[in-house]
Every structure is written in C-alpha cells, then in structure tokens.
Amino acid sequence: MNELCQLSLKRAHQLLKQRKISSVELTKAILMRIAEVEPELQACVTVDEDMALKQAEVADKYISAGKIQPLTGIPALIKDVICTKGMRTTCSSKMLENFIPPYDATVMKKLKAQSVVTVGKTNMDEFAMGSSTENSAFFPTHNPWDLNRVPGGSSGGSAVAVASNETIFALGSDTGGSIRQPAGFCNVVGLKPTYGRVSRFGLVAFASSLDQIGPITKEVTDCALVMNAIAGHDPKDSTSVPYHAPDYTQSLVPEVKNLRIGVPQEYFVEGMQSEVRTIVEVAIKKLEELGAKIDWRVSLPHTKYALASYYLIAPSEASANLARYDGVKYGFSYADADNMWEALEKTKQFGFGDEVKRRIMLGTYALSAGYYDAYYLKAQKVRTLIRREFDQAFEKCDALVSPTSPTVPFRLGEKLEDPLQMYLSDVCTLPINIAGIPAISIPAGFSNGLPVGMQVMAKPFNEEILLQIAFAYEQATDWHERKPPI
Amino acid sequence: MKLSREEVKHIAFLARLGLTEAEVGKFRLQLSNILENFEMLKQVDTSDVLPTAQSIALQNVLREDEITAESLPQGEILANAPQQDDNYFKVKAVLE
Numbered sequence: 001m002n003e004l005c006q007l008s009l010k011r012a013h014q015l016l017k018q019r020k021i022s023s024v025e026l027t028k029a030i031l032m033r034i035a036e037v038e039p040e041l042q043a044c045v046t047v048d049e050d051m052a053l054k055q056a057e058v059a060d061k062y063i064s065a066g067k068i069q070p071l072t073g074i075p076a077l078i079k080d081v082i083c084t085k086g087m088r089t090t091c092s093s094k095m096l097e098n099f100i101p102p103y104d105a106t107v108m109k110k111l112k113a114q115s116v117v118t119v120g121k122t123n124m125d126e127f128a129m130g131s132s133t134e135n136s137a138f139f140p141t142h143n144p145w146d147l148n149r150v151p152g153g154s155s156g157g158s159a160v161a162v163a164s165n166e167t168i169f170a171l172g173s174d175t176g177g178s179i180r181q182p183a184g185f186c187n188v189v190g191l192k193p194t195y196g197r198v199s200r201f202g203l204v205a206f207a208s209s210l211d212q213i214g215p216i217t218k219e220v221t222d223c224a225l226v227m228n229a230i231a232g233h234d235p236k237d238s239t240s241v242p243y244h245a246p247d248y249t250q251s252l253v254p255e256v257k258n259l260r261i262g263v264p265q266e267y268f269v270e271g272m273q274s275e276v277r278t279i280v281e282v283a284i285k286k287l288e289e290l291g292a293k294i295d296w297r298v299s300l301p302h303t304k305y306a307l308a309s310y311y312l313i314a315p316s317e318a319s320a321n322l323a324r325y326d327g328v329k330y331g332f333s334y335a336d337a338d339n340m341w342e343a344l345e346k347t348k349q350f351g352f353g354d355e356v357k358r359r360i361m362l363g364t365y366a367l368s369a370g371y372y373d374a375y376y377l378k379a380q381k382v383r384t385l386i387r388r389e390f391d392q393a394f395e396k397c398d399a400l401v402s403p404t405s406p407t408v409p410f411r412l413g414e415k416l417e418d419p420l421q422m423y424l425s426d427v428c429t430l431p432i433n434i435a436g437i438p439a440i441s442i443p444a445g446f447s448n449g450l451p452v453g454m455q456v457m458a459k460p461f462n463e464e465i466l467l468q469i470a471f472a473y474e475q476a477t478d479w480h481e482r483k484p485p486i
Numbered sequence: 487m488k489l490s491r492e493e494v495k496h497i498a499f500l501a502r503l504g505l506t507e508a509e510v511g512k513f514r515l516q517l518s519n520i521l522e523n524f525e526m527l528k529q530v531d532t533s534d535v536l537p538t539a540q541s542i543a544l545q546n547v548l549r550e551d552e553i554t555a556e557s558l559p560q561g562e563i564l565a566n567a568p569q570q571d572d573n574y575f576k577v578k579a580v581l582e
Contacts, residue, residue: 345503387538
C-alpha cells in the first residue's frame with residue numbers, strides 16, 4: 001500500500017499546502033488502493049478514475065495559485081444516495097441502476113466549491129434501508145476486520161472505504177444509525193448532525209423527518225473539517241435551519257474536565273453482548289479519569305419504545321417518498337405491461353428489493369384507513385415523549401454516552417432472514433434520529449479483533465461538545481490508530 | 487396482529503406494489519411478526535401528548551413567490567426518461 005492513502009485529511013491537507021505532495025499523486029495512490037482491495041471488500045458501486053484525475057489536476061492548479069482550502073485536492077467517496085451531477089447515483093437499487101442526476105446535492109456543491117476530488121460512490125443498503133449493507137441490489141460489502149462479517153449499514157461502503165484507506169474521507173447518511181453503526185463496526189469516526197444542520201437537498205429521500213447527511217472519517221479532527229465544509233443553511237431545503245454554522249475545529253480541545261456526562265441505563269439493553277458493555281464501560285471510565293463527571297444513573301424510560309416508534313414512522317415516510325418511482329420520469333421501467341396500472345405495479349415489483357418492499361408495505365399499512373391512529377399517530381406521540389426525555393436529560397448533562405451498537409459486527413447472512421433481529425441492531429442509534437439530536441460514534445476498543453464503537457449524544461445544535469469529548473478521548477487512546485489487516 | 491393473505495394483498499394494492507404469491511406468504515409472516523412486536527406501544531399512555539412530525543421548531547418557512555433557482559433545461563430532465571416522445575415523457579394510456 002502506498003503510504004499516501006493512509007493519511008488523515010488534516011495531514012493530507014498540510015502536505016498539499018506545503019507542496020510536498022500533489023493532489024494527482026494522492027488521487028493515484030487512492031485509485032491504486034481501491035484497485036487492490038475492492039475485489040475483496042466491494043465497498044464501491046462506481047469509481048471514475050478519469051474524472052477523479054481531472055478533478056485532481058484542477059485542484060493542483062488552484063493549489064499552485066495559492067488558493068487552497070481545507071478540502072482542496074482531497075479524494076473523497078460519496079454514499080450512493082447523494083446526487084452527483086453526471087455521476088451515476090443508484091441508491092444500490094435496480095430502480096436507479098442507470099440514473100444520472102442532472103444536478104448536484106447541496107453538499108456536493110459545497111465540496112466541489114473547495115475542489116474536492118470525487119473518486120466515486122459507495123455501496124449501501126438499498127435506499128438506505130438496512131443495517132448490514134447486505135440489502136444492496138448489487139453485492140454485499142465486507143468488513144475489513146473480518147471478511148465474513150458485515151460492515152454495518154446502511155453506509156457500509158463509506159465506513160469500509162475509510163477504514164481500509166480507499167479514500168481520505170467519505171460522506172454517509174443516517175436515518176436510524178446508518179452513519180454511526182457502520183462507523184462503530186469498522187473502527188472509524190461517524191457523525192450524525194442535528195436534524196436541519198446539513199442540507200438534505202439532493203439526498204434521495206428515505207424518511208424525510210429523520211434523514212441527515214454526515215461525515216465518516218479516520219479521526220475526529222477530520223470530522224470537524226468536513227462539517228465545516230457541509231454544514232449550514234440552504235434555501236433549497238426548508239427543513240435546514242437558518243442558524244450560522246460555527247467553526248467546528250474550535251471544538252478540538254482535549255478537555256473534558258467538569259463536563260457532566262450521563263450514562264442512560266436503558267441503552268445497556270437486554271441482549272447486549274457483555275464484551276461490548278465492558279468495553280464501553282471502560283471507555284466511560286477513561287472519560288472519568290480525564291476529569292468528566294459521570295452520572296451512571298441517567299434514565300430515559302421510554303427508550304424501549306423507540307424501536308417500534310421508529311419502525312412505524314420511518315416506513316410510513318418511506319412509503320410516501322418511494323411512491324415517486326413510477327417508471328415514467330427516471331429509473332427502471334417495466335416495458336411489457338398492457339396498461340398503466342400493471343406498468344406501475346411491475347415497475348415496483350422488479351425494481352425494488354425485499355427490504356424496500358417490506359417497508360413500503362409496513363408504512364402503507366400504518367398510514368391506511370383504520371390503522372393510522374393506532375400505529376402512525378401513536379408512534380408520533382411516543383416520539384414526543386422520547387424527545388422530552390432527552391430535553392430533560394440535557395438539563396442535567398452536557399452529553400450522554402452509550403455503546404453505538406449492542407453487538408460487534410455480525411456474520412454475513414446471520415440476520416438476513418429475520419428482519420426484526422436486523423432492526424434491533426439499530427436499538428442504540430435510532431432514538432437519536434427520533435429526537436433529532438446530534439450523535440457521534442468513535443472507536444472505543446476491540447473484542448476478539450472486532451471493533452466496538454462508543455456513541456456520544458448532545459442536545460440539538462451542539463455538535464461542538466460531541467467533537468470536544470470525542471477529541472479528548474481520541475487524544476487519550478489509540479484505538480483509532482489500529483488498522484484492519486487487509 | 488396476524489395479517490391475512492387478503493390484507494397483505496390489499497396493502498400491496500394501496501401501494502401499487504406487485505407481489506408474487508410467494509411474496510404474499512413471506513410478507514404475511516414477517517409483517518405479522520413485526521406488527522405483533524409493535525403492539526407494545528399500546529402500553530404507553532399518550533392521552534395528553536401531541537404528536538411530533540419533525541424534531542426542529544421551524545414552522546411555515548416561506549419565500550417570495552418568484553423564480554429564484556436556476557431551472558434545468560428540458561433535454562437534461564428528459565435524459566433519464568425510460569420513454570420519451572417529442573420532448574414529452576411517454577406513459578401508457580390513462581383513460582381507455
């Protein structure tokens with residue numbers, strides 16, 4: 001492996017700025033690494049070498065002219081749910097296998113304004129529905145720590161690519177844990193920003209009240225740098241907040257003294273692997289050693305209802321959002337139908353995979369006459385109670401910590417036939433989307449060579465404290481420096 | 487909550503989602519299992535609780551009713567169309 005692809009974003013930027021390396025050299029190193037490991041990992045859906053090298057040449061011209069920004073010339077991989085103008089955006093679905101967006105998502109515009117090198121698009125669970133990346137219509141992605149295990153999902157391709165040096169950083173999206181759970185499973189950093197912090201314009205919609213785009217990076221510093229690039233108000237997304245986004249690098253202070261950090265007991269759920277519990281408890285004690293005041297007895301009693309609430313709300317929104325795939329404007333279209341209704345039904349039948357169909361069915365049911373009150377409305381009311389509990393907890397605590405996932409990465413195929421077991425993989429992450437608060441997953445240790453992530457949560461629009469705690473923990477430990485054997 | 491085959495077919499009809507007979511059987515069991523598990527929500531007292539549709543407090547985001555954003559050219563919009571004819575999207579007959 002060429003050592004350039006092992007660089008953190010921060011270090012790569014320094015070397016580019018000092019002209020010790022060029023973006024073309026860095027991009028070539030990344031492309032070689034991709035060619036080397038992709039046959040085994042299958043993290044990418046699309047890699048466009050020519051476009052990447054052209055973008056790198058342009059970036060090098062800016063750098064030569066002294067016009068370098070923190071992300072200029074940095075190779076990136078983008079989850080294939082984010083629209084990239086002129087580059088196929090498939091959502092890992094047959095439905096969009098040949099879809100080429102005529103416009104860029106706002107986050108892509110922002111990255112391109114800094115002359116980021118877009119190397120390609122990463123594999124995911126179809127339409128971001130899943131927790132293992134096995135629901136990709138194309139192929140599963142493999143965990144670089146154990147090729148027989150899943151990388152988590154739905155942003156599994158992005159997390160794997162960052163962990164195995166196929167990119168300098170990646171973007172993911174998170175509706176119920178889809179950035180944090182794979183980040184935890186792959187020993188990298190993944191942040192889900194507060195709902196409304198990052199524009200969703202150009203993010204293919206799954207569940208519009210829960211979706212957020214966020215960074216997946218090798219280190220916490222890189223996460224702050226990517227947030228600086230993508231956060232902020234966008235008039236094209238009416239749910240993006242008109243608040244000024246701060247300079248997140250200002251939060252990179254290795255200091256947790258006297259911060260009040262709560263440990264919600266309900267997040268140490270029944271069925272949690274004991275090694276995961278132990279590792280995260282040790283990590284919390286580390287924060288205590290560093291001077292944080294730990295409250296081990298925080299209680300969020302409605303947590304146990306979050307899963308049911310989430311898996312009614314998210315599929316309901318999905319069933320509405322995915323009704324647009326009618327085979328008329330773009331995407332797969334069933335050609336041999338006799339009439340319009342048959343064309344519509346067959347387009348969805350052959351265009352969508354099992355999990356997408358399941359969620360469309362679940363959501364349609366929860367929204368249908370006679371069941372709306374009992375399911376969808378009830379779930380929305382429980383959502384209110386879950387939010388309220390977080391608000392109350394954050395009156396006493398600056399942040400909360402928990403495991404990111406109740407287990408280490410599971411085996412490929414292990415949960416594929418049992419959707420409910422798969423849903424339980426998100427049990428620690430999905431309450432955060434329900435409440436709309438920000439949370440980060442950081443490397444916290446290993447169990448038999450498999451990574452365990454720690455999740456840190458904060459009140460809305462307080463990504464800064466997440467980065468501060470994550471940075472302090474990272475400075476005091478070296479889990480993030482461990483790299484997979486591939 | 488055990489769904490019948492007819493209920494599964496009705497939901498699929500509402501979603502305009504074609505299913506094979508085998509899929510009807512599979513989804514009947516899986517969705518029944520999931521919904522049974524979600525019955526637990528009934529335990530929660532929500533009598534005085536308002537629903538949350540979205541988690542931030544923004545309301546009624548308005549703008550002037552004028553063309554602000556750049557529009558895409560017709561050709562670019564039609565480029566992804568499965569079938570087109572004379573600069574229109576082509577669809578099956580809606581009315582017989």
